[in-house]
Amino acid sequence: MVTFFALNRIFKRMEHMKNVVALAVLSTALISLSGCSTLDRLLKGNSTAISEPETTGPLAPSVVNNTVEINRPADRGCAPAALTALAARLPEAPQQTAVTQSLFTFATDKHDLNSEISGVLAAHALLLQQNQRVQMKITGHTDERGTADYNLALGERRANAVATFLAAAGVTPTQLQVVSYGEEKPVALGSDEAAWSQNRRVELAYSGCE
Amino acid sequence: MQPFFMMTWVPMRFFSLSVLMLLVTLSGSAQAMLSIEISKALAQLKPLAVLPFADEDGGENIASIVRNDLTRGGQLKIVAENDLPMGLTLAGTIHPDSWQALPGDLLLRGSQRREADGKLSFNYELLRRDSAAPLLAERFTVSSSRWRDAGHYISDRVFETLTGEKGIFSTRIAYINVYERDGKRRYRLELSDIDGARRTRLLDSNEPIMSATWSPEGRSMAYVSFETGQSQIYIQNLQTRERKRLTNFEGVNGSPSWSPDGKSLLMSLSRDGNAEIYVMDIATQALTRLTNNPAIDTEPRWLQDGQQIIFTSDRGGRPQLYRLDIASGESKRLTFEGRFNAKAAPSPDGRFVAMVHDSGDGRYRLAVRDLNTGTTDILSESSLDDSPSFAPDSRLLVYGSRQGGGRGLRVQSIDGKTQWRIPTQQGEIKGPVWSPFLR
Numbered sequence: 001m002v003t004f005f006a007l008n009r010i011f012k013r014m015e016h017m018k019n020v021v022a023l024a025v026l027s028t029a030l031i032s033l034s035g036c037s038t039l040d041r042l043l044k045g046n047s048t049a050i051s052e053p054e055t056t057g058p059l060a061p062s063v064v065n066n067t068v069e070i071n072r073p074a075d076r077g078c079a080p081a082a083l084t085a086l087a088a089r090l091p092e093a094p095q096q097t098a099v100t101q102s103l104f105t106f107a108t109d110k111h112d113l114n115s116e117i118s119g120v121l122a123a124h125a126l127l128l129q130q131n132q133r134v135q136m137k138i139t140g141h142t143d144e145r146g147t148a149d150y151n152l153a154l155g156e157r158r159a160n161a162v163a164t165f166l167a168a169a170g171v172t173p174t175q176l177q178v179v180s181y182g183e184e185k186p187v188a189l190g191s192d193e194a195a196w197s198q199n200r201r202v203e204l205a206y207s208g209c210e
Numbered sequence: 211m212q213p214f215f216m217m218t219w220v221p222m223r224f225f226s227l228s229v230l231m232l233l234v235t236l237s238g239s240a241q242a243m244l245s246i247e248i249s250k251a252l253a254q255l256k257p258l259a260v261l262p263f264a265d266e267d268g269g270e271n272i273a274s275i276v277r278n279d280l281t282r283g284g285q286l287k288i289v290a291e292n293d294l295p296m297g298l299t300l301a302g303t304i305h306p307d308s309w310q311a312l313p314g315d316l317l318l319r320g321s322q323r324r325e326a327d328g329k330l331s332f333n334y335e336l337l338r339r340d341s342a343a344p345l346l347a348e349r350f351t352v353s354s355s356r357w358r359d360a361g362h363y364i365s366d367r368v369f370e371t372l373t374g375e376k377g378i379f380s381t382r383i384a385y386i387n388v389y390e391r392d393g394k395r396r397y398r399l400e401l402s403d404i405d406g407a408r409r410t411r412l413l414d415s416n417e418p419i420m421s422a423t424w425s426p427e428g429r430s431m432a433y434v435s436f437e438t439g440q441s442q443i444y445i446q447n448l449q450t451r452e453r454k455r456l457t458n459f460e461g462v463n464g465s466p467s468w469s470p471d472g473k474s475l476l477m478s479l480s481r482d483g484n485a486e487i488y489v490m491d492i493a494t495q496a497l498t499r500l501t502n503n504p505a506i507d508t509e510p511r512w513l514q515d516g517q518q519i520i521f522t523s524d525r526g527g528r529p530q531l532y533r534l535d536i537a538s539g540e541s542k543r544l545t546f547e548g549r550f551n552a553k554a555a556p557s558p559d560g561r562f563v564a565m566v567h568d569s570g571d572g573r574y575r576l577a578v579r580d581l582n583t584g585t586t587d588i589l590s591e592s593s594l595d596d597s598p599s600f601a602p603d604s605r606l607l608v609y610g611s612r613q614g615g616g617r618g619l620r621v622q623s624i625d626g627k628t629q630w631r632i633p634t635q636q637g638e639i640k641g642p643v644w645s646p647f648l649r
Contacts (some may be wrong), residue, residue, distance in 0.1 A: 066451055067398075070415035070437045104467060121244075127425055145574055147553040147566050147596050148420055148641065149465045149478065150522055153485040153506040156462050179440045180462055184397075184418035191594060191612055 079207035098123035102204040109155040125169035137205045140180040143196035152182035158202050238282040257287035264321035275361030279379040284628035315339045346371045378601045382421050382645040389637035406633035425468050428646045432466035465509050470516045478508035511554050520554040557604040564598035599644045610640040
């Protein structure tokens with residue numbers, strides 16, 4: 001009887017609360033009688049003895065904090081004088097000028113080579129064929145839009161287009177190395193078409209000229 | 211759920227009697243359901259007031275860590291620090307008048323004490339108005355260097371008590387920091403707490419680092435590093451800091467992604483001419499090829515069942531998400547809305563996949579697709595989002611976003627109700643990945 005009246009008092013006060021909550025209050029009294037352990041944990045509290053939170057594993061600040069530092073030396077390219085000397089042996093003056101151009105830009109999502117680029121690349125192809133020990137690193141790049149991983153593959157499409165052209169023009173494939181940097185090495189910072197158009201590019205780098 | 215709704219139509223006088231009878235007949239599973247309902251109901255009560263802990267040391271109070279955590283976690287209403295009544299020191303039994311002064315039905319109070327040996331001991335309890343018994347009460351001791359861990363631990367415990375779900379407050383976020391040193395660009399793989407504190411550097415390089423990913427138990431990371439002069443995939447043990455290079459192939463070596471059992475890595479390799487999806491057994495480094503077409507196939511992610519993969523492919527002309535069934539080897543297109551969908555991030559519970567989406571207006575925004583219903587919601591209002599990553603609660607997402615003149619990290623709940631920025635630091639911050647549960 002006492003329980004019943006107590007419950008009634010509780011309900012008069014709880015009249016405006018949601019039924020589920022009212023049920024919660026009621027069940028505090030009732031479930032503790034029946035000893036439901038799930039609710040015991042929630043409602044009776046858990047004043048355990050001194051305990052330490054489980055370790056956060058390898059990331060606790062006390063763990064080894066040594067940063068691995070990488071410093072890759074810059075690629076040893078051809079000295080400008082050495083490259084000029086090689087270029088001088090090309091038959092025509094326009095070809096000698098053409099091989100000084102080592103950067104080509106592309107339209108959004110495009111990797112095709114227009115006639116201007118093809119003309120320049122033809123001169124590079126000739127220089128490589130004349131100098132079999134010279135190497136060329138062809139790097140492909142994108143602007144920052146989209147996703148970094150997809151752009152890594154997209155940059156490779158551009159670099160491959162150049163490498164394919166050179167190989168088709170007679171260059172020995174082992175003279176060529178193709179690397180994509182995706183969006184990771186922009187030359188222009190900024191988030192507008194002016195910067196993006198500069199970053200959508202392929203760059204050529206000679207080595208082994210000496 | 212039927213019995214609960216019956217209650218509404220029964221006159222008050224009989225309410226308690228019928229409930230009494232009902233509860234006596236409840237089965238075990240119904241009682242479990244009861245506790246979840248009560249948890250949710252507790253969470254829906256008026257806000258939780260987190261009081262400053264009694265602390266002789268002074269300095270930053272651990273309650274601010276707990277308050278910020280629980281505010282950011284969503285799902286709970288937390289009384290703002292400014293709205294807490296001044297000078298409320300609630301030791302011992304709380305007088306009803308003190309409860310009156312509090313704008314909430316839930317209260318967290320506690321104390322922090324420095325022991326003779328330098329350790330910190332914490333004592334806290336979670337109380338509800340009109341109930342003598344605390345909902346949660348605990349005491350523990352930690353070394354003083356783990357003060358922030360203690361705060362996040364309390365947040366986790368309070369959150370779990372009130373919602374029935376595991377808290378994410380002790381998890382970490384890894385990301386890439388692109389910064390300048392001596393006028394040259396450098397790249398750094400870092401970890402921090404979810405509030406941006408305790409930045410730890412794993413790798414600092416003058417060549418790009420990208421595509422970081424956590425192992426399922428949180429002990430290792432895989433990532434792409436250009437330190438040899440081209441992209442290669444490495445794994446690194448977070449405790450010993452030991453590194454191992456896994457790939458040695460020409461072309462692009464990218465997008466590593468761990469299997470649920472931790473034994474293999476998906477990756478995108480262009481060694482055979484164009485980017486295809488492979489799976490590598492980490493122990494033997496044996497490779498199995500999964501896709502075969504002239505398009506770019508990249509950004510592979512396992513679904514939790516370990517039977518299917520979601521990846522990005524432009525085989526249809528533009529990047530879209532595809533789902534590949536490992537057993538049959540068949541791929542089916544998953545996304546049809548918009549002109550760009552990439553960088554799939556499946557939620558740990560298997561219900562959702564987040565992605566970077568361009569609906570056609572040239573903006574790259576965070577979107578989430580419900581894998582059951584097929585509906586896709588755009589979650590962000592920016593224009594250059596990348597790298598979405600789910601928290602282990604399958605509710606919060608971290609992603610990289612253009613902010614001001616630079617790049618930083620934002621967190622958003624998939625229901626759109628909670629969002630915040632991870633406090634910034636020097637450099638361009640991108641490529642975030644949320645750790646699994648670490649405890």
